[in-house]
Amino acid sequence: MKTNLYQNAKSISYEESGKFEETRFEKKHNVIFSNSKEGSIKVAREIADLIISKKTKGKLCVLGLATGSSPVKVYEELVRMHKEEGLSFKNVVTFNLDEYYPMTKENIQSYYYFMHQHLFDHIDILPENINIPDGTVSVDDLHQYCIDYENAIDQKGGIDLQLLGIGRTGHIGFNEPGSHFNSETRSIILDSITRFDAAPSFLGIENVPKKAITMGIKTVRKAKRIILLAWGQNKSSIIKSTIEGEISSKVPATYLQRHNSTTFILDIEAASELTRIKTPWLVGPCVWDQKLSSKAIIWLSQKTGKSILKLIDKDYNDNGMSSLLAEEGSSYNLNIKMFNKVQHTITGWPGGKPNADDTSRPERANPAKKRVLIFSPHPDDDVISMGGTFDRLVEQGHEVHIAYQTSGNIAVSDHEALKFAEVTKGMRCNNDNGLMKKIIDDIVCKKDNAIDSVDVRKLKAMIRQCESLAATRYLGVLDENVHFLNLPFYETGSIKKNPMGEDDIQIMCKIIEEIKPHQIYAAGDLADPHGTHRVCLDVLFEALKILKPKFFMKDCWLWLYRGAWQEWDIDEIDMAVPMSPDQVLKKRKAIFFHQSQKDGVMFQGNDIREFWMRAEDRNNKTALKYKELGLADYAAMEAFVKWDY
Known part of the structure; x- marks a missing residue:
């Protein structure tokens, strides 16, 4: 039984983060929070402190900003601090990581639209201090435009703090697998997984642009401070590869292992595949409660390819679980307890079996009809x-x-809705004919990525x-x-x-x-x-x-x-x-x-x-x-x- 979504998480405050000790598996500093909101608030506070510190010194604060779902709560908190705490952005210059290409600013899927919707329209940043790659630049001018974008960052003294998300391919910005360590701002072909992940927003893979403009790996790594955000279980695999894997162009985010001031900010789901979370007995001593023991024995059975009752002492000792074995005294006792526990989860009576002993059943026998x-x-x-x-x-x-x-x-x-509308119209129902004609017109005349009419x-x-x-x-x-x-x-x-x-x-x-x-x-x-x-x-x-x-x-x-x-x-x-x-x-x-x-x-x-x-x-x-x-x-x-x- 679980009591809350984050019971395994150890939330580490920014004040404590300097005390972080990397395990032998982890190659980059990371901080795990109980949930994305808590982590986002901490990140927003670091950004705000940087803005205020720069203002006190009479300097500009240059921020590199990201889009996507990961930074949304950070932007929400920055907006709140502006409205409720008087945080000013007049000394802030921003450079966004990327933009789809081609893409108009008015398109609701553009990152220009995203940034204004979530941040810029709600704060006092000067419009001339906002820099977002232009998805309307002509093909002929694109190469020079990317050079100019790179130069603009340098002219502002470089990025003080770069905010990043991470894609399931390991991309940062739109630096897809294969991106070079020394790459700079450029156009790039999007990976198929990246396009699949974007497909819901575009209402279909066929509507997702195949290209983008992105800052390069070198551009990102020149930032004085980098914070990468990752939330949710669907990011857990790539986070493990990025933090524990070898540096490789196959996972571009691993290049951040060579940056001296990068922190990965994770919720417990995104961190769930890290060795210290998933298999902590491989890292160091554990407190063996029932939950952790169950997790370890199931893992051991799957790793060895043996059924639970066939596990032996040597299996436990060879896989970092000798302390668990010592506590119980023998693998036989551990195996029997675990086998019974798993067996008792199986039931053909999800509503409870009437007139049966429910001591070891998942559900109550009574009431018999629920x-x-x-x-x-x-x-x-x-x-x-x-x-x-x-x-x-x-x-x-x-x-x-x-x-x-x-x-x-x-x-x-749309084509499914159009089918139903045309069938209804074809039935010549007097009360609905006008409405169905309007619905058909609304669908046929709808512009790309436009919101459906109410009807x-x-x-x-x-x-x-x-x-x-x-x-x-x-x-x-x-x-x-x-x-x-x-x-x-x-x-x-x-x-x-x-x-x-x-x-x-x-x-x-x-x-x-x-x-x-x-x-x-x-x-x-x-x-x-x-x-x-x-x-x-x-x-x-x-x-x-x-x-x-x-x-x-x-x-x-x-x-x-x-x-x-x-x-x-x-x-x-x-x-x-x-x-x-x-x-x-x-x-x-x-x-x-x-x-x-x-x-x-x-x-x-x-x-x-x-x-x-x-x-x-x-x-x-x-x-x-x-x-x-x-x-x-x-x-x-x-x-x-x-x-x-």
Whole structure:
């Protein structure tokens, strides 16, 4: 059972950061914070202190700035300090790292637009002190423009502090794999992974520019101070490679290992693959609590390729776990305890088995028939992520409710919406003909990357709503038990969503209080590539804080599932629900009802497989991992973590 998202994190303040001791694995200073907001506030304070210090000396403060999701909270805090604490930016000169090419300033996907939206429009920086690569420069003038941009930085005395994010390819700025150590400002071809990651913002990979203008590695490394931000589990692998790997052009961010004043600012998810976080017993002495012991034994079993019960003393001693072995006395005792723990997570009764001893079962036996509330961030996450468990809960007689937290309208393509509008118009419904003609015109005449009209968004939301009802009916859920919450934070018409608001929280409180569930299932997918899952989870947590004193909440358990992107680690799992081959096929068919998401979905990342393929692959692999640990051999399994709110 987990109690909060960051219980393994050791948050280190900037004041303590000088005391950091690199492990034998880590080649660059890094500071791990409990969450991105905490880390961003610390970074914003360092920037503010630098601005003030320079102002006191009558000097300009030259900042190198980044775009993307990583620095957004830093900019929010700087704006707050300007408005509430009087922080002035009149002595600040900025140089942005990069810009897509070609790209107009007016395009909502431009970094010019991004910087003004998040920072420049809200502070008192002088317009002439803002420098962002120009995506409209002609091809003939581009080479000289890049030289001039480089010279402009030098004329201002160089960059005092450079803010960076990091891409999954290891790029900083748009310095993709293969970039040279001595590269300067130039045009570059974007890596396919970079373009895939940008595809959601551009509503499709085909709309993402193939080129960009970027500062070079040498340009970045000339900065007096560098801070690299990385948030979220989807950055964990590249962070490990960057901090622990060898310097290589294959991972351009590793060049920062040769910079004398660089700090990586991470949240616990981004740091989760670092050796001192993932396998701390390889670094030094550990305090062996139950959680760490479970993690270590599962890791040992997977590393050695042995089932849990076949591990021997030598396996423990050879892999940094001799102190754990010494505490328990023998591998036999450790193995038996771990085997029983993992075995007890498996259940075919996700709502609890009636009239059974539930001492070692994941769920309570009573009440035998439970009220179940499944929260689905988008109108298909329920069947993609827990379709088999969903089916079991209905079949076993529980009162199952589904609450779709957002409309999901942004994920319906224009051509899909156009198809439905034309069908409706073709039916010659007098009341709708004028509206459908307007919707068709809105879609056909929409400019690139423009926000959908309200009517188009309503149609796209209705498409997803009807698909959801088709799937839930197929699984036997009554229509009155299906709820469409349409949380307001999502309804912007664009990829960029509003922050979580009070209205969102109240809507969640209302549905929970209305149903009074014994079980809540919710998406705990921290690697969601476009953030909606994370916001939906945060809204739920806030609602539960408010409702916790209510009497009915004493009987309510919270179970978290993961989305299509990844699965819980075996040592984290509290409940694993097996699926038969027939049930796997039934889950697949439920997913198929979401036809608008089946082919060429916009938010698939760099995995081109359809969601049903990814879901089955993940469920099969979870079952295989249980088998390899020495447990029963199932066709597929869905996994959940019990969360203590």
